[in-house]
Amino acid sequence: MEPNAFMYLTVSAFMFVIGVVGVLTRRNGIVVFMCVELMLNAVNLSLITFSKMHAVAAAAGGTAADVNPAAGSMMVFFVMCVAAAEAVVGLAIVIAIFRNKLHIDINDVNILKW
Amino acid sequence: MNNTILSLIVLLPLAGATLIGLTGFLNKQFRHMEKLIGIIATAAVAVPFFIILSAFLHFSSGHDGHHDAIKFSIIPWIESAGLKIGFSYHLDQLSLLMGMIVTGIGSLIHIYSIGYMHHDKGFYKFFLYLNLFIFSMLNLILGDNLAVLFLGWEGVGVCSYLLIGFWYEDMEKAKAAQKAFVANRIGDFAMIGAMFMIFGQVQSLSFADINASAGSFGDSAFWITLLLFIAATGKSAQIPLYVWLPDAMAGPTPVSALIHAATMVTSGIYLIARMHPIFSVPAAEPVLMVIACVAALTAIVAALIAVAQNDIKKVLAYSTVSQLGFMFMALGAGAYTTAIFHVMTHAFFKACLFLGSGSVIHAMDHMHTVKDPQDIRTMGGLQKYMPHTSKTFWISTLAIAGCFPLSGFFSKDEILANTFFSGFDHGSIYFAVWFVGTITAVLTAFYMTRVTYLTFNGKERFPHTSHPHESSPFMTIPLWILGILAAVGGFLGLNQAMFGHDSHILNHTWFHGLINNRDLEHTMHEHISLEWGLIILAFIISYGMVYFTYNFYKKYDIEGEIKVKKLFGKMYRPMENKFYVDEFYEKTILKPFVWAGENIVVWFDKNIIDGIVNGSASVTAAIGDVIRRMQTGYVTHYALVISIGVVILLGYLLLG
Numbered sequence: 101m102e103p104n105a106f107m108y109l110t111v112s113a114f115m116f117v118i119g120v121v122g123v124l125t126r127r128n129g130i131v132v133f134m135c136v137e138l139m140l141n142a143v144n145l146s147l148i149t150f151s152k153m154h155a156v157a158a159a160a161g162g163t164a165a166d167v168n169p170a171a172g173s174m175m176v177f178f179v180m181c182v183a184a185a186e187a188v189v190g191l192a193i194v195i196a197i198f199r200n201k202l203h204i205d206i207n208d209v210n211i212l213k214w
Numbered sequence: 215m216n217n218t219i220l221s222l223i224v225l226l227p228l229a230g231a232t233l234i235g236l237t238g239f240l241n242k243q244f245r246h247m248e249k250l251i252g253i254i255a256t257a258a259v260a261v262p263f264f265i266i267l268s269a270f271l272h273f274s275s276g277h278d279g280h281h282d283a284i285k286f287s288i289i290p291w292i293e294s295a296g297l298k299i300g301f302s303y304h305l306d307q308l309s310l311l312m313g314m315i316v317t318g319i320g321s322l323i324h325i326y327s328i329g330y331m332h333h334d335k336g337f338y339k340f341f342l343y344l345n346l347f348i349f350s351m352l353n354l355i356l357g358d359n360l361a362v363l364f365l366g367w368e369g370v371g372v373c374s375y376l377l378i379g380f381w382y383e384d385m386e387k388a389k390a391a392q393k394a395f396v397a398n399r400i401g402d403f404a405m406i407g408a409m410f411m412i413f414g415q416v417q418s419l420s421f422a423d424i425n426a427s428a429g430s431f432g433d434s435a436f437w438i439t440l441l442l443f444i445a446a447t448g449k450s451a452q453i454p455l456y457v458w459l460p461d462a463m464a465g466p467t468p469v470s471a472l473i474h475a476a477t478m479v480t481s482g483i484y485l486i487a488r489m490h491p492i493f494s495v496p497a498a499e500p501v502l503m504v505i506a507c508v509a510a511l512t513a514i515v516a517a518l519i520a521v522a523q524n525d526i527k528k529v530l531a532y533s534t535v536s537q538l539g540f541m542f543m544a545l546g547a548g549a550y551t552t553a554i555f556h557v558m559t560h561a562f563f564k565a566c567l568f569l570g571s572g573s574v575i576h577a578m579d580h581m582h583t584v585k586d587p588q589d590i591r592t593m594g595g596l597q598k599y600m601p602h603t604s605k606t607f608w609i610s611t612l613a614i615a616g617c618f619p620l621s622g623f624f625s626k627d628e629i630l631a632n633t634f635f636s637g638f639d640h641g642s643i644y645f646a647v648w649f650v651g652t653i654t655a656v657l658t659a660f661y662m663t664r665v666t667y668l669t670f671n672g673k674e675r676f677p678h679t680s681h682p683h684e685s686s687p688f689m690t691i692p693l694w695i696l697g698i699l700a701a702v703g704g705f706l707g708l709n710q711a712m713f714g715h716d717s718h719i720l721n722h723t724w725f726h727g728l729i730n731n732r733d734l735e736h737t738m739h740e741h742i743s744l745e746w747g748l749i750i751l752a753f754i755i756s757y758g759m760v761y762f763t764y765n766f767y768k769k770y771d772i773e774g775e776i777k778v779k780k781l782f783g784k785m786y787r788p789m790e791n792k793f794y795v796d797e798f799y800e801k802t803i804l805k806p807f808v809w810a811g812e813n814i815v816v817w818f819d820k821n822i823i824d825g826i827v828n829g830s831a832s833v834t835a836a837i838g839d840v841i842r843r844m845q846t847g848y849v850t851h852y853a854l855v856i857s858i859g860v861v862i863l864l865g866y867l868l869l870g
Binding site: 120123124125132206207209210211212213214 | 843847849850853854857
């Protein structure tokens with residue numbers, strides 16, 4: 101069976117939902133963090149998919165002139181850059197929390213309130 | 215003449231003020247370079263004078279009868295739908311004349327000030343203010359719309375405030391400055407009201423538009439003209455707002471000469487002359503009567519006070535108020551050009567008198583033995599020591615008293631004739647105004663001769679340990695120029711009955727077509743013998759009164775004062791105390807204001823204002839107390855809220 105766009109998008113949606121659920125339910129900082137990465141990559145997958153769809157349509161001469169097929173792929177690189185930067189900052193925060201509390205339970209990090 | 219050169223008229227004084235102000239502020243050495251500062255400041259006024267002069271020559275050489283105003287503009291100012299106001303100026307007959315008076319006398323007074331302010335520690339500030347004043351005044355008289363005029367109107371008010379309070383370490387002087395500012399503010403308020411009403415009528419503030427549609431103003435002309443007159447009473451020191459002008463003498467004497475005698479105080483007269491088409495509509499007729507009556511009252515009250523003053527500058531100050539009254543009498547009689555004529559002649563002789571008094575004060579002050587250098591009781595016999603000051607002072611005194619053929623005769627006689635003949639067709643109240651004006655003329659001749667005689671002639675009453683010196687040429691040369699102008703300035707408006715119709719250059723050639731006086735020619739022709747009667751009366755009053763006063767004081771010298779006191783009887787004490795007007799204002803206006811300030815306003819501030827401020831703070835705090843519970847501190851809660859938000863938004867976009 102040849103994989104088609106629908107399949108890719110389904111995978112992307114699953115990955116995203118898994119990510120959201122993980123962020124909302126898990127208490128381990130690193131896991132939450134990984135789930136955020138999962139969400140970002142789910143979006144990347146769908147962006148790539150749409151980009152490919154447009155490229156195919158353009159080759160067939162059937163797409164609107166103002167849609168650049170490369171835009172989706174470009175966006176993915178930006179997301180990857182941001183994700184890398186975010187990983188640096190996030191891990192630094194996790195380490196800082198660990199040094200203070202000797203664990204990384206994010207529900208225990210709740211003094212910034214009211 | 216092109217726009218750039220003409221723009222310099224207005225921009226040079228501003229540039230001078232900026233240059234002197236900034237350099238003086240940054241560089242302490244510069245503050246002591248008196249000659250340099252003086253030259254810069256004088257040039258910043260003298261150059262505009264010559265530009266206006268050449269514009270004048272260019273203008274008057276134009277083809278006869280019909281003149282177009284020379285226009286120039288610098289930058290746009292306010293531009294919005296339908297409303298275009300720019301820094302645009304025009305030089306027509308009225309602006310040219312006023313411009314020459316302001317910059318011409320301004321230049322002379324700048325030169326004089328170099329001598330007068332010598333060694334003053336605020337020397338550079340003084341010239342900064344003077345230049346700024348000239349800039350504002352030029353905006354006032356050259357602006358071709360009410361907005362620019364108002365800018366100048368406020369500007370001269372500020373400069374007047376700064377210059378009256380120039381020696382602000384003295385509390386009295388600082389207070390005088392404040393008084394002038396506040397009194398002027400009342401008039402300015404009326405001015406703003408008038409501007410709003412005019413704009414409501416014409417949708418424009420340019421004089422050309424306003425004057426063109428003056429006929430269609432209807433009944434609103436009454437209120438507009440009344441407000442304009444109230445505005446004029448503030449700046450031009452008429453009852454009830456005249457009280458600031460005598461106190462304004464606290465400023466340095468050149469300032470008194472420039473601002474409080476020759477230029478700024480005449481801006482009210484200029485305003486009315488400029489807007490005269492509105493004053494000429496029938497609905498404004500009662501306002502003209504009000505103007506004439508208020509003016510006559512101001513003239514005589516000020517003259518009576520002047521009789522009983524011993525401070526040389528105070529006498530001149532009240533004399534100025536009185537002469538401004540004369541100008542307003544002319545306006546009230548619809549003789550706008552006559553008022554401007556008197557503005558001009560008065561500028562010459564009163565500037566000369568003030569500068570002369572400054573020269574005297576300077577000399578008395580330098581003796582260091584006189585307690586009050588302004589008190590005429592400690593002067594006397596100064597002509598021996600100060601020949602130039604004395605001669606020019608006498609010329610100007612004769613001019614202001616109205617002695618033929620000096621300038622005051624022509625302008626004052628014309629004013630009195632106009633009020634008198636207005637009585638025939640425009641209400642007999644004008645006869646009363648004329649009568650009061652004539653009495654004032656008698657008093658003028660008396661008090662001016664008195665002050666001049668007691669200063670320069672008779673016995674020397676100052677201690678003889680040292681003797682006074684004549685002032686430097688910086689001061690005497692302007693005195694002579696002004697003295698000569700005071701003598702010959704009247705030839706621009708020779709008496710028609712004496713010299714024929716066309717001899718009145720100002721009325722029949724210069725202002726022809728621009729300013730239309732109320733037509734009295736017919737009445738005058740009918741009563742030509744009465745006009746000759748008025749002329750003879752003017753002769754008798756001026757020469758007779760000067761001759762009488764001179765001989766009176768020659769005989770009794772300072773003891774003559776006792777006889778004068780007896781003559782006025784019970785009136786004298788109120789006159790000496792300025793009719794207790796200041797005290798009256800203090801009791802009726804100032805006291806209630808202070809009381810209200812201390813009680814009502816403080817209560818209002820404490821309860822209402824502070825209540826609103828504190829109330830809004832505590833309401834915010836109460837709401838915050840409830841709402842901030844949302845911030846739990848759990849990251850997952852925030853993430854959940856964000857997710858729900860995303861779901862709702864997506865749902866709306868996909869389904870909605």
